[in-house]
Amino acid sequence: MKRSLIAATALVAFSTASFAQDVAQKDSKWFTDALAKIQEMSIRQPITAKAKNVILFTADGNGVGTNYATRLFVGQQKGGLGEEYVLPYEQFPNLALVKTYNTNAQTPDSAPTASAMNTGVKSKFSTINVSENAVASDCSTLAGNELTTFAELMEKAGKSVGVISTARITHATPAAVYVNTVDRDWEDNTGIPEDCAQKDIADQLAEAMKSGRVDVAMGGGRRHFFPTDVTDEEGKGGKRTDGRNLIEELKGSGAQYAWDEESFKALTTGNNAPIIGLFESSHMKYEHDRTGEPSIAEMTEAAIKAMAGNENGYYLVVEAGRVDHANHDGNLHRTLTDGAAFAEAVALADQLTNDEDTLIIVTADHEHAIAFNGYCGRGSPITGLCYEIDDAGEKHLDTLNMADDGKPYTVAGFLNGPGAVLVKGEDEKFTAPEGRQTVTQEEATDPDYIQQAMIPLSSETHSGEDVAVYAKGPWAHLFDGTVEQNYIFHVMNHAVNAQ
Amino acid sequence: MDRRVFLTGLVCFAGVAPAEAGDETIRLRNFYNKDQSFSDYAVSMQGTRVAVSGFMAPPLKADSQFFVLTSRPMAVCPFCETSADWPDDILAVYTKRVFDVAPFNVPIVTHGTLELGTYKDPETGFVSRVRIVNAIYDRS
Numbered sequence: 001m002k003r004s005l006i007a008a009t010a011l012v013a014f015s016t017a018s019f020a021q022d023v024a025q026k027d028s029k030w031f032t033d034a035l036a037k038i039q040e041m042s043i044r045q046p047i048t049a050k051a052k053n054v055i056l057f058t059a060d061g062n063g064v065g066t067n068y069a070t071r072l073f074v075g076q077q078k079g080g081l082g083e084e085y086v087l088p089y090e091q092f093p094n095l096a097l098v099k100t101y102n103t104n105a106q107t108p109d110s111a112p113t114a115s116a117m118n119t120g121v122k123s124k125f126s127t128i129n130v131s132e133n134a135v136a137s138d139c140s141t142l143a144g145n146e147l148t149t150f151a152e153l154m155e156k157a158g159k160s161v162g163v164i165s166t167a168r169i170t171h172a173t174p175a176a177v178y179v180n181t182v183d184r185d186w187e188d189n190t191g192i193p194e195d196c197a198q199k200d201i202a203d204q205l206a207e208a209m210k211s212g213r214v215d216v217a218m219g220g221g222r223r224h225f226f227p228t229d230v231t232d233e234e235g236k237g238g239k240r241t242d243g244r245n246l247i248e249e250l251k252g253s254g255a256q257y258a259w260d261e262e263s264f265k266a267l268t269t270g271n272n273a274p275i276i277g278l279f280e281s282s283h284m285k286y287e288h289d290r291t292g293e294p295s296i297a298e299m300t301e302a303a304i305k306a307m308a309g310n311e312n313g314y315y316l317v318v319e320a321g322r323v324d325h326a327n328h329d330g331n332l333h334r335t336l337t338d339g340a341a342f343a344e345a346v347a348l349a350d351q352l353t354n355d356e357d358t359l360i361i362v363t364a365d366h367e368h369a370i371a372f373n374g375y376c377g378r379g380s381p382i383t384g385l386c387y388e389i390d391d392a393g394e395k396h397l398d399t400l401n402m403a404d405d406g407k408p409y410t411v412a413g414f415l416n417g418p419g420a421v422l423v424k425g426e427d428e429k430f431t432a433p434e435g436r437q438t439v440t441q442e443e444a445t446d447p448d449y450i451q452q453a454m455i456p457l458s459s460e461t462h463s464g465e466d467v468a469v470y471a472k473g474p475w476a477h478l479f480d481g482t483v484e485q486n487y488i489f490h491v492m493n494h495a496v497n498a499q
Numbered sequence: 500m501d502r503r504v505f506l507t508g509l510v511c512f513a514g515v516a517p518a519e520a521g522d523e524t525i526r527l528r529n530f531y532n533k534d535q536s537f538s539d540y541a542v543s544m545q546g547t548r549v550a551v552s553g554f555m556a557p558p559l560k561a562d563s564q565f566f567v568l569t570s571r572p573m574a575v576c577p578f579c580e581t582s583a584d585w586p587d588d589i590l591a592v593y594t595k596r597v598f599d600v601a602p603f604n605v606p607i608v609t610h611g612t613l614e615l616g617t618y619k620d621p622e623t624g625f626v627s628r629v630r631i632v633n634a635i636y637d638r639s
């Protein structure tokens with residue numbers, strides 16, 4: 001935050017530097033805004049101090065396309081037309097495009113993508129923090145292929161480590177902070193083959209917290225931490241069949257435990273006790289449906305406050321895990337309300353930290369099969385139908401664009417997924433006898449609407465398209481151009497070790 | 500009754516309790532308050548015939564008289580994971596007869612008598628908070 005004040009002061013001093021040209025449009029706001037941006041950019045100085053803290057924000061499945069939709073959605077929620085809006089992290093000074101493929105997959109999944117960010121190398125689909133020589137789900141290939149994680153390096157450097165997710169805390173992205181596993185699905189002991197010595201993901205988290213490698217962990221996934229014959233605070237059963245109750249083990253070792261909004265608010269910070277928050281049996285609720293559990297911004301604030309007392313600093317990973325899930329469901333409304341909550345968490349973290357000592361990175365692990373139609377007028381609702389362009393004005397006309405089938409269509413759609421236009425008939429054939437479903441603006445902008453899709457698939461897929469990485473703070477300027485995803489680790493590692 | 504009437508009812512509903520039961524199609528979300536307690540509307544409709552729109556989750560077993568209605572298509576088979584992965588706002592539907600399975604992503608409207616309160620199905624072990632019984636369904 002301080003940094004922008006310095007920049008603003010310098011900007012005033014520089015404003016006389018614009019040279020006299022006779023340009024008819026020189027008084028247009030577009031023109032003067034861009035000139036101001038030139039002045040801001042031309043005096044920008046990189047921060048080359050050593051980073052004390054690193055915060056890595058990932059919105060799962062928030063590629064350039066999904067993020068574009070979030071930008072318009074938040075802008076429209078705030079009363080604007082939407083296109084002009086700038087998300088908090090879009091104001092960050094540094095940006096690169098990220099290639100997200102895995103060593104054996106053009107279309108990535110969240111396990112090796114998170115692994116790339118946490119270890120500095122790419123690996124195979126479905127694996128986390130093991131080298132590309134390991135084979136997915138093959139336990140015998142774990143030994144010798146475990147990779148060193150950024151969290152391990154940070155713990156050795158005396159820093160605190162925190163991990164937050166709105167998905168299960170044992171899900172791929174958060175797990176990459178603390179596990180080595182050949183299979184992302186081994187969230188509790190039930191998935192692990194009998195003769196396999198690898199510890200399950202929940203067990204590895206408990207171990208990391210007991211040993212002091214992880215200090216704060218908050219998210220969903222409670223069921224993976226206790227046995228099948230035990231019911232939790234919300235009356236739901238556990239998944240473990242080894243009889244272990246990792247929550248009780250953690251409490252016994254001095255950890256604070258929270259499971260709902262009330263116990264979350266009762267957490268105390270500054271006493272260095274590890275914090276484990278497990279707010280749902282499975283994933284936490286979508287922001288649209290959230291009740292009785294903290295928001296991603298509230299968890300981020302709690303983690304920062306819990307770890308800020310460490311004079312050596314901290315490494316915090318925050319995942320908005322359900323941007324991805326709503327995309328898989330083809331339900332753009334929940335994708336975007338979770339995206340908006342993610343943006344609020346980033347803004348709050350930025351407010352609570354200092355640009356001079358905290359590197360904040362905002363990225364995604366991969367994109368989805370989302371796509372955008374045209375030609376829509378300014379302000380067409382991003383979850384709704386595409387309006388015609390007003391040739392004389394700015395905002396869209398009130399008439400809808402029609403496809404060749406005489407029906408309107410939404411701005412955004414998916415290339416595949418549950419919203420497929422072709423549906424299974426009684427003869428098992430996929431057809432659309434009456435063509436596409438007709439949809440009204442009211443139906444399309446309903447929070448439960450499923451955007452239309454082309455290829456029928458029960459769950460919409462990821463795509464291999466690029467994601468962006470936005471950054472500010474020490475060595476954020478190392479992000480530029482088009483980079484491999486594993487490069488993110490190297491920027492973090494350079495920033496915390498810079499002399 | 501013509502299916503289009505239901506669709507129209509759905510669009511007009513907008514969270515206001517209909518004046519007369521059975522004439523309008525309601526959404527699952529109309530049964531709940533934000534904190535997941537039952538809405539006044541749900542309580543007032545207990546024991547009466549209602550029409551609810553939604554999607555048929557892939558049924559537990561073939562030739563059954565039970566299915567789960569969800570507000571959005573169940574993208575992933577919930578039985579491949581655990582029951583904990585059901586969304587909070589589901590409706591257990593006990594049908595009059597053995598029914599034809601609808602694809603998980605085709606909108607349907609179910610008609611039946613509304614029951615509230617936790618109930619564990621002795622046969623499947625499925626626990627529901629809201630049910631409609633003696634039900635039939637149409638593709639909407």
Ligand SMILES: [Zn+2]
Nearest residue numbers: 061324325462
């Ligand atoms: Zn995904």
